[in-house]
Amino acid sequence: MKFTCNAKDMASAVTSASRVVNTHTTVPILANVLLDAKAGRVRVRATDLELTLENSLAAEIHEEGQCTLPARQFSGYLANLPPAPLHVQGTNNRATVKCERSNYEFFTLPPAEFPPLPEGQSGVQFRVEAKAFRDAANAVTFAASNEEARGAVLMGTLLELAGSTLTVVATDGYRLARYRVPLPEPVREPLKLIVPARGLGEVVRTAGEGQIEATVIGGQANQLVFHTGDAKISARLVDGTYPNYQQVIPTDFDKKVVASTQKLLGCLRRAGIVADNRASMVKLALDGASLVITASSDTTGNAYEELDVERTGDPLTIAFNSKFLIEILNHIESETVTLEFAAALRPAAIRPTDPAAAERQLYILMPLRQ
Numbered sequence: 001m002k003f004t005c006n007a008k009d010m011a012s013a014v015t016s017a018s019r020v021v022n023t024h025t026t027v028p029i030l031a032n033v034l035l036d037a038k039a040g041r042v043r044v045r046a047t048d049l050e051l052t053l054e055n056s057l058a059a060e061i062h063e064e065g066q067c068t069l070p071a072r073q074f075s076g077y078l079a080n081l082p083p084a085p086l087h088v089q090g091t092n093n094r095a096t097v098k099c100e101r102s103n104y105e106f107f108t109l110p111p112a113e114f115p116p117l118p119e120g121q122s123g124v125q126f127r128v129e130a131k132a133f134r135d136a137a138n139a140v141t142f143a144a145s146n147e148e149a150r151g152a153v154l155m156g157t158l159l160e161l162a163g164s165t166l167t168v169v170a171t172d173g174y175r176l177a178r179y180r181v182p183l184p185e186p187v188r189e190p191l192k193l194i195v196p197a198r199g200l201g202e203v204v205r206t207a208g209e210g211q212i213e214a215t216v217i218g219g220q221a222n223q224l225v226f227h228t229g230d231a232k233i234s235a236r237l238v239d240g241t242y243p244n245y246q247q248v249i250p251t252d253f254d255k256k257v258v259a260s261t262q263k264l265l266g267c268l269r270r271a272g273i274v275a276d277n278r279a280s281m282v283k284l285a286l287d288g289a290s291l292v293i294t295a296s297s298d299t300t301g302n303a304y305e306e307l308d309v310e311r312t313g314d315p316l317t318i319a320f321n322s323k324f325l326i327e328i329l330n331h332i333e334s335e336t337v338t339l340e341f342a343a344a345l346r347p348a349a350i351r352p353t354d355p356a357a358a359e360r361q362l363y364i365l366m367p368l369r370q
Helices: 007-018 071-078 130-143 195-208 259-273 322-329 355-360
Strands: 004-005 032-038 041-047 051-058 060-064 067-069 084-089 094-099 102-107 123-128 158-164 165-171 175-182 191-196 213-219 223-228 231-236 256-262 281-287 290-297 302-309 311-312 316-321 336-341 346-352 361-365
Touching: 004 007, 004 311, 007 032, 007 041, 007 084, 032 060, 041 302, 060 067, 067 084, 067 102, 067 281, 071 290, 094 213, 102 322, 123 130, 130 158, 130 175, 130 195, 130 213, 158 195, 158 311, 175 322, 175 355, 191 195, 191 231, 191 290, 195 223, 223 290, 256 259, 259 281, 259 290, 259 302, 259 322, 259 336, 316 322, 322 346, 322 361, 346 355, 355 361
Parallel strands: none
Antiparallel strands: 004 060, 004 084, 032 041, 032 067, 041 051, 051 231, 084 094, 094 102, 123 213, 158 165, 158 191, 165 175, 175 361, 213 223, 223 231, 256 311, 256 336, 281 290, 281 316, 290 302, 336 346, 346 361
16 A cells, blocks of 8 residues: 555544544454545544444545555644645555654554444435534434433434434433434435434535435444535444433423523522532422523522513422533523423423524423432
8 A cells, every 4th residue: 555645634534544443352353444545535444343433535546555554643743734745655564654764663553453344235325414414413412311321212312214204313211302303305215214313423524515415324224324525434233222302302391481592591500509418409490571590509508590581381390400400591592591390300301592493303201209
């Protein structure tokens, strides 16, 4: 393998691909990135077997072939190069890298040892606008569980495809986030896919403008491959059944509050300072034209916040984990937020007040016992 390319282009590709490398792997080849040079381009690939990321860049190919280099060292070297021509030549056991008057040699491993790309018959395909997908993933993935004890399913994010709509859902059992995205073209058949949150995170970081194309592949349809620009991301799907999230969305709300998103956030952040020592509990009292937020701690003190709101329905006092509520409000897309309630121990719904945004975005939060 022998090629010449721009050093900064290579640095960007290697840095991006290296994010999926597990630095603590016990399999030596997985600590390397694979360079595959052919047909005027170099493909840079890294994998931890669950997630594979491949970037492509233009290059002048002098000799087609493959080579693997240690990801951490190669990325560190490239990060400190100027945007000058980079000359790379590699074999099964070593690679030479030259840029201006810099000349390095890296020990390599045989490319035949590098895991191949996931293979299998292509299944359902769909396309989605990159910005809309980024917005959806950012709006829900925070609600996925980060506790392995709760299982891989809840640590993943559900992609539910039906007709011309992609619904992205995440839940940890205490809160639920749902975001709907229109598809440019309807899918042939309904489909539910559970994608590891980490995989979606890489798609969000990598996707540029334009569209993202996704394809389900594998003998058991166990891989989802995203194509965005010059990047390809393959994520192993989580095997399991996602909870029926529709069942936990109440339909009998009879109490509603409309408040300024930023003002409510400010009240909760201040009250949360006191609530921090007591399961982060804050109480919301709905009465008259005000929303009263209180918190107390045996070691810190007491908090009282009062906010003018629009309110309908009977008075109610309900308690929440302030951190969960703040995190939800941080993702609300409109200037005002609508909170709907049924009872003190029933889930509450939180959504933007703007009708179009409310159709896209919904959060459900379980209350705390007072």
